[in-house]
Every structure is written in C-alpha cells, then in structure tokens.
Amino acid sequence: MVPTSHYLILGAILFAIGSFGVIFRRNAITMFMCVEIMLNAVNLTLVAYSRSFNQVDGQIFVIFVMVVAAAEAAVGLALIVLLNKRRGTLDVDQIDTMRW
C-alpha cells in the first residue's frame, strides 16, 4: 500500500506548482487554472488524511471544496470573459485601475 506521506508530498508539490503559477504567470486564465491546481492539491491532502485516520470527514470536506470550486469557476470564467471584452487583454499587470 502506498504510504500517506507520498500523497502528502505529491499534494505539497502540486500546491507549490500552483502557487508559483499564480505568482509568475500573467495570463488570467493560466492563473485561474493554477488556483484550481492548488485547490486540488488540498483536496488530495484531505483525502489522504481521511484514509490514514479512517475517518470520513476529510472526504466530505473535499466534496464541499469541489462544489465551491465549481461555483468559483462559473463566476471566475464569466469575469474573465467580460474582462477580455472590455480591455481586449488578459494580462493582469495591465489591469491596474484600482492602484493608488
């Protein structure tokens, strides 16, 4: 059987990839996908612990996260589409109207 630590290490690697993607990529869609990777990294960790402690709580939590992620995808993609229509670009560094 695969030990829990492997899952955790994989989750950590996925989370790191996701967060570096959010920080270094400028395309809004890419950033959005990276956020999804981070969410799934967390999901993986939760499921891993759930199995390791033999408790169902973690899995229930994962379902909640998926629901929220789905809702977030709907709203987030709609925002990105509108952004593209208005500004003609998806480069987040150019969207800085609210800065000081």
Added chain:
Amino acid sequence: MLESFWILLLFPLAGAAVNGLCGKRLPHKLIGLIACGAVLASFLVAALAFVELTGRAADDRLVTVSLFTWIEAGEFVSRAAFLFDPLSAVMILIVTGVGFLIHVYSIGYMHGEDGYYRYFSYLNLFIFMMSLLVLGDNFLVMFVGWEGVGLCSYLLIGYYFKERFAGDAAKKAFVVNRVGDFAFLLGLFLIFREFGSITYLDAFQSVQSSYPGMETGFGILSLITLLLFIGATGKSAQTPLYVWLPDAMAGPTPVSALIHAATMVTAGVYMIARCSPLYSRAPETLLIVAVVGAATALLAALIAIGQRDIKKVLAYSTVSQLGYMFVACGVGAYAAGIFHLMTHAFFKALLFLGSGSVILAMHHQQNIFKMGGLKKYLPYTWGVMLVATLAIAGVPGLSGFFSKDEILWQAFSSPQGHPLIWALGVAVAGLTAFYMFRMLFLTFHGQERIEMGHHDDSHGEDDHSHHDAKPQEPGWSVRGPLGVLAVLSVLGGLVGLPAWLASTNQLHHFLEPSFHYQFVPEAHGEHSHALEMGLAGVTTLIGLMGIFVAYTAYLRRPHLPEQVSQRLSGLYRLIRQKFLVDEAYDAVIIRPTHWLSKNVLWKVFDDGVIDGAVNGTATVVQIWAQQLRKIQNGYVRSYATWILLGTALLFAYFSYFAA
C-alpha cells in the same frame, strides 16, 4: 379626597400635555378652557382635601402618599411621595387658587397673541411643577419642582423670544438661579450625609434627637441651612441674587403676576418654613437670613422709587416684600412669613394684573410718566389698584396691614429679633407706601400725559383696535379675576388677626402642627398688647406719611420731585441707576468670565489642546497612510505573493512556537 389629594397634580400635567402637543390645531377658546379647567380641578381637589384636613384633630393633620420608589442606591432611597399638612395645604391653595384666577385673566390678556397654546401649556406646566414643590414629602421631590418652576419661568420670560431683550432676560434668570440651585443641591447632599434620609419627617426626627437645643457656633447645621438659604436667595430674588427678577418683567404680565410675584418667588420662603426644624436650631444662619431679608427689603424699596416702568416698580416692590418674608423667617416667625406670603400673593397678583389691564388699555405703554389721569378711562382698574395699593401700603384693616405688622412685631419681640431690624422694616414700610402711591398717582391721577405704545402685533382687527385714542377697560375675563383678588386683598388678613384683636390667630393655630419639630427658644420677658398696638400705630403712621409725601410730591406740587432730584443729584442718580449692581456684576463676574472663556478656554484650550489632539491624530494617520498606500501597486500577482508569504509565516509560527 384627603388620601388621594395627589391626583390634583395630574390635571395641570394633562392640560400642559394636551395644549403643548396638539394645541396648534385646537381653537383658542378650547385651549383656554382646558388650561383653566385643569387648574380649577386642582383647586377644587385641594379645597376638598383642605376641608377634610381641618376636620381632623390638630395632631392628626398629616397625610403622606407614596406612589413609587423613584431612586434606590445603597442606603439612599427616594420615593415619589407627597405630603399634605397644614403648610402644604395653605401653599397649594394659594398656588392653585391664585393660579386659576391668573389663568382666567390670561384668556383676555393673551387674546390674539402668537403661540397662545404654548403660553397656556407652559402656564399649566408651571402649576404642576409648583404643586410638586409644595407637596413633595422629601427634598428631592421638592428639588424637582424647584428646577421645574425655574424652567417654566425661563420659558415664560422668554415668551416673546423674537425680541432680543426677552431672550436675554430669560437666560439671565436661568443662570442666576443656577448659582442658587447649586448651593441648594450641596445642602441637600449634606442633609443626607448628616441625617441619613432626605424625607422631611425622618430628617427632622433625626435632627431633633441629635440637636436638643440650638447649635453653638457655626457648625454643620448652620452650613446646611446657609446653603439652602443661598438656594432661596436665587429663587426668591434676595440680595445678592435678586438681579434677575426685574429683568424677568420681559415676560407677559400675567406671568409676572403668577410666577414672579405670587408663587414661584415665594418658594424660598416656603422652603425655609418647611425646614424650620433645621433653621430654628441654627441661630447663625437665622441672623444672616434676617439681615439679608431686611437689607434686600430696603435696597429694593429704594430702587423702586426711581423706576419709571410700571412693571419694574412692582418687580422691585416684590423683591422688597420678599425681604419682609425672609425677615419673618430669620426671626423664627415662620407662620408670619407664610401669612405675608399669602396676603402678598393676593395684593401683588392684583397689582400686576391691574397693571396688565393698564398696559393693555395703553397698547403696551409701560412708562408711568406717559400715563396720568387714567382714572377717568379705567375707573374699574383704578378701583382695584387702589385697594391693592392700600393693602401693600399697610393701611389698617386691609390684609397687608395685618401680615406686615405681625412680621414687624415678631422682628421686635422675638428672641431672635432685634429693634434694629424692626426699625429697618418700619422704614421700608414708609418707602413702600411712598413708591406705591407714586406709581398710583402717576398712572391714574394728575395731568394726562397719555402716549400710546406701539405694539406692532397680532392683536388684529377685533375688540381693542389701535385707532381709537382713548384707553378702554378690558373684557370680563380680565375684570373678573381683578374683582376676586380685590376682595381677597381686603379680607385676606382676617385669617391672621393679631393678639390685640382676637383671642386666637387662626392661621398660626392652623399651621402649628407643621412646625412641630422646630426648636422654640425661650422668650425673654412678656410683651404687652399695648406695646404691640403702639408699634402697629407707629408703622401705620409712617405708612400714612409715605402716602402723604407721595400725594404732595406727585399731585399737589408736581415740580417738587424735579427740584428734589436736582438738589440730591448724586443720590438720585444712584437710585436711578439701581445702585449700579448690574454694572458691578458685569465688571466683576461677567467680563472676567468672558475674558477667560475667550482668551484661555477658547484660544488656548479649545484651539490648542482639543483641536490639537484631534488634528494631531489625523496627521499621524495621514503620514502613515502616505507610506503604506504604496503597497497597493495594482499588480495582482504581488498581492498573491504577499498572501502566500503571510500564510507561510503563520504556518511557520504555528509549527515552531505554538505547537
């Protein structure tokens, strides 16, 4: 009715509420009806309770009703409780009785004025507050009434608030009273500290057991009574706080009659009479009370001689008569003080209402030098004014004679009295007769110097039109109360006939139970009735002399006053300028306060410290914000980095330090 006497409080309160809240939409007749009806109902309840009270045995004439506990804090308990005993019975009858007459009079006098409903609402509220003051069974209820009547006085003095002088006079009355009220409150605190209760009867029992005799020297009892007396000097217009009363004449004339002559200003006398158990044990304070009273009586009588405004003459006369009442209290003759309070309420209310009738007929001309010969036009007003003037001048047989004479006799014969105080009182009696007849002669007799006033007003087109040049008698609602008060001014003295005329002094006998806890010092030696009669004769003679001098100076030889004032120009000017008391207060108190407020409190403290603190806080925030806002650079990815770093830091913290 006796056990539920307190319901008499509810009528004027309800009247004030109805007229105050929806009077704007009510017809004028209804407003007057509600206001007068409320006070009449109170008077009837008071009268019924009074009749029942007299039906009881003398030592059983005391009813207390406790409605609810108002304040309870540790040992301090104050109940909304009321007391009906001979003293409060006499006071409530005066307040509601004279109050009712003046309400009726107001219907005619205030006809067509702006804010008619406002006037009657305040007047009813005043009756309510004054009833609280005289019916309360502890010092706190009295204090509520005390402050309440002050408020009503303020509101009614400032009734013509569009005129600057009325607003100023109202503020002056309020601020001067505040000085006295502060002392009153301190006295109240001390009473609780010393006697453990603010209920009259408990406190008086306590003082009776801890002070079997008089206090020697100036101790705590003298301090308490002195503080209360300072409160009384404010409310009852005694030296040095009398200055607000003459200015208070800015209010409508019925208000001057009700509040600033008959009832509110006598609250101080009532308070001292109520606290007779304390005062009678504090000889040091009693001396101060008597001296202040006598000095005020003299000072005000002198000032009254030089006044030209009919209401100002009466105002100073009120101050002077209040001085008499304080003399009575100061020599331990509380019943005599209350007696004079009663007769004064009758004849001074009559004088004020009569002067109101004159003012109405003259279209708000108040200068007596612009009247003269009005007897021809206003015979009825002249008649009642003559009665009142004779009463205040102390002509034998009228009410003022008996009450004033009793005070003077007590000042002479009581153990705490002194012939010197008596002599001052007699001199004031002469002055009173003089200035009152001066006013009467200048107004109603002699040459006509009529100059109508120009009261641009709302009196409108109806009954007293401005176009007819002749002064006219006002309507029935003005004349009716005048007649009743005239009868009372004549007969009011019969309840307190002196010992040389009747076997018992009814009023004294009735009031006796209320002064139960007072300490009565032993009299040195007996005084004969012959002496009392002789002294009364002296006073009467002096009074008649005053009348004769006024007659000579203002009717037979009209040029005499001018010659005298030229001969004694220094003294005359001093009297005309009211001994410069207002100017002295202005220089010593008002201006330094102004200077301090402007140059220190405003420019240093307010601008520097308070504004400095507020602005300083804002400046510090701004400096920080100036730097911190650079973090918000508009790059989403940098925000993400910060969030990540923060999360990492929190993670590190919880792993290493908090595990």
